[in-house]
Amino acid sequence: MAPETHTDKVYEAELAQLRDRLLAMGGKVEAAIAGSVRALIERDASLAEKVIAQDKDVNRAEVEIDEMCRRLLALRQPAASDLRFITTALKIVTDLERMGDLAVNVAERATDLSQSPPTRPFHDLTALADLSGSQLEKALDAFVEKNVEKAEEVIEGDDLLDAIYHRLFNDLLAYMMEDSRVIRRATSIMFAAKQLERFGDHATNVAEMVVYMVRGTDVRHPGSRGEGAPVKSA
Amino acid sequence: MNATQEIASVNTPSRRSPDSEETPVREPPAPPPEVSGAEAPKLTVENLNAWYGTNHALHGVNLRVPARSVMAAIGPSGCGKSTFLRCLNRMHELIPGARAEGTLLIDGKDLLGRDVDPVNLRRRVGMVFQRPNPFPTMSIRDNVASGLKLNGVAGSHGEIVERTLRQSALWDEVKDRLDASALSLSGGQQQRLCIARALAVEPEVLLMDEPASALDPIATAKIEDLIHELKERYTIVIVTHNMQQAGRVSDQTAFFYMGDLVEVGPTEKIFTNPSEKRTEDYVTGKFG
Numbered sequence: 001m002a003p004e005t006h007t008d009k010v011y012e013a014e015l016a017q018l019r020d021r022l023l024a025m026g027g028k029v030e031a032a033i034a035g036s037v038r039a040l041i042e043r044d045a046s047l048a049e050k051v052i053a054q055d056k057d058v059n060r061a062e063v064e065i066d067e068m069c070r071r072l073l074a075l076r077q078p079a080a081s082d083l084r085f086i087t088t089a090l091k092i093v094t095d096l097e098r099m100g101d102l103a104v105n106v107a108e109r110a111t112d113l114s115q116s117p118p119t120r121p122f123h124d125l126t127a128l129a130d131l132s133g134s135q136l137e138k139a140l141d142a143f144v145e146k147n148v149e150k151a152e153e154v155i156e157g158d159d160l161l162d163a164i165y166h167r168l169f170n171d172l173l174a175y176m177m178e179d180s181r182v183i184r185r186a187t188s189i190m191f192a193a194k195q196l197e198r199f200g201d202h203a204t205n206v207a208e209m210v211v212y213m214v215r216g217t218d219v220r221h222p223g224s225r226g227e228g229a230p231v232k233s234a
Numbered sequence: 235m236n237a238t239q240e241i242a243s244v245n246t247p248s249r250r251s252p253d254s255e256e257t258p259v260r261e262p263p264a265p266p267p268e269v270s271g272a273e274a275p276k277l278t279v280e281n282l283n284a285w286y287g288t289n290h291a292l293h294g295v296n297l298r299v300p301a302r303s304v305m306a307a308i309g310p311s312g313c314g315k316s317t318f319l320r321c322l323n324r325m326h327e328l329i330p331g332a333r334a335e336g337t338l339l340i341d342g343k344d345l346l347g348r349d350v351d352p353v354n355l356r357r358r359v360g361m362v363f364q365r366p367n368p369f370p371t372m373s374i375r376d377n378v379a380s381g382l383k384l385n386g387v388a389g390s391h392g393e394i395v396e397r398t399l400r401q402s403a404l405w406d407e408v409k410d411r412l413d414a415s416a417l418s419l420s421g422g423q424q425q426r427l428c429i430a431r432a433l434a435v436e437p438e439v440l441l442m443d444e445p446a447s448a449l450d451p452i453a454t455a456k457i458e459d460l461i462h463e464l465k466e467r468y469t470i471v472i473v474t475h476n477m478q479q480a481g482r483v484s485d486q487t488a489f490f491y492m493g494d495l496v497e498v499g500p501t502e503k504i505f506t507n508p509s510e511k512r513t514e515d516y517v518t519g520k521f522g
Contacts, residue, residue, distance in 0.1 A: 006520050007520060077477075079481075079505045079506070080505060081514060081518060
């Protein structure tokens with residue numbers, strides 16, 4: 001039977017390096033979102049500052065991974081699963097970078113809130129943070145394991161995340177209606193919750209690209225394909 | 235609308251929310267695009283087997299090449315792709331001990347039958363080889379006309395020479411020196427001259443065996459551009475080791491391995507999402 005690795009060992013190593021870099025970047029983003037939410041809940045301004053400062057590592061990783069993908073495309077002319085892997089990498093690196101930005105937004109709210117009196121605890125905020133973090137973790141696992149089932153769990157899991165967001169949103173509205181003095185703080189929490197909900201959407205994007213990478217079928221935006229003419233030249 | 239409702243209405247979760255119209259429903263994969271269009275196949279190959287002595291080199295190949303399209307045959311050395319090509323104009327049987335069995339049809343008519351004259355067949359199915367092989371002692375003009383003379387077509391052939399040299403994108407470069415030796419041309423020009431020579435007898439199918447592998451990238455691009463133009467009139471089967479070339483010029487790609495036709499399909503599919511693992515391993519470079 002044919003071997004599982006590329007005949008060209010340098011190419012094999014370059015692909016492995018790309019995968020490792022993406023995972024390392026994903027790990028940084030996971031840490032960032034977890035840190036920013038902890039800073040928010042524990043009113044830890046210094047942790048929030050750390051999260052904000054570390055975003056430049058995520059940004060740098062995006063630039064470097066983009067460059068690696070361009071180089072591989074230009075020099076290796078990848079085909080089939082390699083082509084799908086590299087184009088997937090190019091797409092999900094953008095999602096990961098944006099997720100890093102969302103973590104920064106949460107961290108900025110944390111800084112703000114740490115200077116105001118505490119609000120009552122919102123358990124759904126923790127639930128939202130845990131779930132959005134685990135959605136990314138699972139999407140990255142699916143990417144590494146080329147596991148479509150896991151990716152589909154992430155896509156389906158987004159509904160739960162949205163439901164928790166809705167409930168938290170209503171909870172915060174009620175809180176504001178009870179006491180107008182908390183409006184500013186509650187709005188900050190609402191804003192942070194919105195970032196977490198968006199974070200989950202990006203995790204879903206990553207999962208959808210994993211399905212494409214493994215199966216070669218595009219599961220995004222059902223019903224929007226086959227409308228344009230094929231690009232293959234005459 | 236009071237302020238609270240307003241906030242609530244602008245703060246609905248973004249696009250993946252349960253209440254948004256767009257739900258992440260997975261749809262079944264689209265069927266593969268039709269490459270052949272409505273045209274009937276120009277070439278039909280059914281259960282084609284070929285041998286070199288006792289060596290069974292091609293195992294029951296079945297495929298169809300639509301008219302006015304390009305099919306690329308790829309695969310590692312010794313996979314049978316050149317044997318396949320040579321069967322298509324019965325050059326395979328010229329090798330001592332070699333034979334082929336099966337059904338080969340052009341426009342539904344059998345090519346391997348005993349009553350089919352191979353010389354006549356080769357007029358309908360032209361071939362261009364890896365190394366440019368113009369007749370060295372002949373002029374450019376005589377090279378193009380050689381097939382006509384061989385087929386007993388009388389006359390000066392001036393019109394056909396010009397037409398086929400234009401078709402092979404060589405006319406502008408040689409029109410002022412048609413009586414010069416064919417060897418005065420560059421390698422790329424010689425290859426286009428050989429294509430003109432093949433076209434002069436008005437074939438229906440053009441077989442190309444690694445037509446650009448001895449050429450530089452610019453001469454290669456000219457040949458590939460020419461292939462795009464030629465497929466307006468001809469049905470082309472090209473054997474190539476260069477997978478990027480197969481991707482650039484062909485509508486369908488056939489992958490051969492150890493005498494088997496492993497997979498044939500739209501070129502785009504073969505290079506982005508092949509069905510067979512052996513194809514995947516070959517196009518991604520995982521063969522020992």
